[in-house]
Amino acid sequence: MKKVVIYDSTLRDGAQGRNISYTVSDKIKIVKKLDLLGVDFIEAGNPGSNPKDHEFFEQIKNVKLQTSKIVAFGSTRRPDTDVKDDHNMQAILAADTEYVTIFGKTWDFQITNIIKTTLDENIGMIKDSIEYLVSLGKKVIFDAEHFFDGYKNNKEYAMKTVIEACHSGAVEVCLCDTKGGSFPDEIERMTKEVLSRVKCAVGIHCHDDNGMGVALSIAAVLAGATSVQGTFNGIGERCGNANLTTIIPNLQLLKDYSCIPSENLSNLYDTAHYISEVSNLALPYQAPFVGISSFSHKAGMHSDAVRKDTSSYELFDPGLVGNERKILMSEVAGRSAVLKLINKIDPSIEKNDDKTKEIMKKLKDMEFEGYQYETAEASFELLIRKILGMYKPSFELIEFKVTVNEPSVNNVNSYAMIKIKVIDQYEITAAEGDGPVDALDGALRKALGKFYPVINDIKLTDYKVRVLDSENATAAKVRVLIESSDKKSSWNTIGVSADIIEASWLALIDSIEYYICQKGKE
């Protein structure tokens, strides 16, 4: 197995994507997750370009990583300046990383028409910058921006830039298909030519503008490149960067390369979903290998065949990347998937029982209403219990009233009053909060805590809102997903309504009812 270096740029090139805006704390979370997965390099920011990245590099110095090396990114020196006076160069050095990556121009057109300097001065910028950084003990990766466009326009000049970078002491030249329009055969041919003319390592950095970012990166590796730059879930500017989440299993499970430690491969699904959450982007259902649908089968014949032999319609065991096979609910086979959950509650129920059919029907009805139980297994368990008659509510809501005032008084603008009944006792109380949901959550816990002190251990750890059918604007339905945890475990619940308060309320009571129900069994 040949080793391919995985170089992640989610936090730098990925952060150029629409709707991406990482806080310093987001960045540190993602670094830790990537380190656990075992990627080799994490290009974490451009310390010269904004103060948030500067702050990140200060903080990350105190974080101990097991596998990954943090890389600071920046540009070659500006035209006609002394490299020692260059502000970006100083910012890169201040980041204090063992490895640094600097990008430079290789496309003659960009040099003469965009940055408006001479081809010779550009070579000087590359040489000076690399030599300066190397003289200060840095290991330097040179990102050859627009390399393939440069090659097509002026092959000898483009080749000269990477040859000079290598001569100046770069440990790697990374060939960038910056605007993403190359084809696999071109990448293969040009990568081979670079490999035959430089002594340092050669990497590849592709984008997905023509929908081939993964294929282009793989073409370069098959041609001999030993390092792949990309981002998790393919986030990035325009159509995104080459998707490492897709590239890694292709090379490691379908070809004979090693990208990350093999014992970590089954964390890929979890890592991709975690990064998607922290990035606040939905991970497409269909995403290769790690999408929630990537191993799901709907067509009757396909799911039949998969039951006979999974290799019929699967490339490998989904568990290898931490994913799982799903037979979608619309099929007869879906019933056996649901039955598995039912049997966790009542092992005596069988596939063709009326109760199983009733649960299947209810499931379809609820999904039609906008519920999705895949990420709300606690609510689904309660739903099954209700149908099986194995659920007793722990309280009855008599009334709540939530008020939001503007202007607010003493920085509090929301109040909730609640009245509940437990067996034959009433409790009425109130709470204030940051917004109506927070106030309502506080009031409910206060009222219930009197009867069930155990709920004081619950903490709401995540709260997500999705607008369904958003064309109905403020009267559209919303889906609220809540994650709760005590110190030992966590569970997810869901609520759907046109009113966000009600949707939150539904998810909130499921969360508490589920917990009380679990505790009752202990």
Next chain:
Amino acid sequence: MKKVVIYDSTLRDGAQGRNISYTVSDKIKIVKKLDLLGVDFIEAGNPGSNPKDHEFFEQIKNVKLQTSKIVAFGSTRRPDTDVKDDHNMQAILAADTEYVTIFGKTWDFQITNIIKTTLDENIGMIKDSIEYLVSLGKKVIFDAEHFFDGYKNNKEYAMKTVIEACHSGAVEVCLCDTKGGSFPDEIERMTKEVLSRVKCAVGIHCHDDNGMGVALSIAAVLAGATSVQGTFNGIGERCGNANLTTIIPNLQLLKDYSCIPSENLSNLYDTAHYISEVSNLALPYQAPFVGISSFSHKAGMHSDAVRKDTSSYELFDPGLVGNERKILMSEVAGRSAVLKLINKIDPSIEKNDDKTKEIMKKLKDMEFEGYQYETAEASFELLIRKILGMYKPSFELIEFKVTVNEPSVNNVNSYAMIKIKVIDQYEITAAEGDGPVDALDGALRKALGKFYPVINDIKLTDYKVRVLDSENATAAKVRVLIESSDKKSSWNTIGVSADIIEASWLALIDSIEYYICQKGKE
């Protein structure tokens, strides 16, 4: 320019995708749209497999199409039956189309282990079915299911299936990478070999399980295949089918092939979004060529370069596929991108003016608070106006109070009371709604409408909520994005707060203030 036949299977293989469920009327809408775009074939269903498809084929007979031919899809006859007695075969014939596509097995493993018949009987099934359909005047396309897996496992047998299909009178054999795990070099080599051994046309049908569906299809075309099967937006089972929306511009704008009439290419964006709407699936921002971000630029340096010469970071003029260029506002966006917006309001301000610096600083501060102006350009324009002293609020909020009650009365659970002041006049009013935001929106419009009747033309067309820093659960900050429109144009605004009502309120007043401000200029 060589012609490549475009064969769309959105309504058949695409309909196997998760969350896809087309009504007959959806299917007819999509057929009409694809016909207008000018695809050659529309595989619209499997009339033998379900009654909805049967009904569709009845109705489509009365729809006159200009370019596209409708294709009915089905299986070869079952093992050990007479082709004339085969129910699927009869259903295909009843669809009454000029072209039919039948799929058959080519992978020996599938034949012996899944459908459990002999290799010879499988050849008989292919021959009988094609000859029978041809004898009744049909033009037959043979989908060689699992062809590439078959070739890898038993090359001569796989070749024999397609050679026999061609001998039996098929006009085309379409090579299917059914489970989607092949690599471009394999597809190229095997397609070339088929081309050298059959006389009929050769097509390609790929899936995206390894993220290379587009590259695989293109590899086959470059090897000589003359027909491409796929779906719009790549919808389909598991990770989806090869994405025609991506393949068409690749072949037609970046290579020298003709897929659809060139005068229709600029309808591609509209067609992709239309099909996404009818399918009730969000089209990813990043989708190559047709995503709303596919030609957007965020990094300061990139957007500077694009302004100097668009070919720096664009493969072609976005208008060629009906898309458009966007320069996103963000902390990494350069001052010149911001300046362009400032100059729309005050053309006299220059790049190094203090006002420009003040706006840049404010932009960074607001982004730190959780604002993101890249999709809220109207709020950003108001922010600039405020700093330039070119903004006068059209009203003053004195107070609002929103109440949510549970249980609700007459299905209404939310009420909002509002009091505003315009110049020296006060207005107090109230409204009810589906949830607190809806009620507040109604009350504000009612109060303001008295002074600015023009706002009655505004409709809220989209409302999105994102929870920032969701680990603080219900007290976390939320970002609300609102899209509003009159009949002529639409604009986007933003609000951020720990309280969802306040965040919505901020976005709401920006939306209205922006409109009044625009109207004031007319």
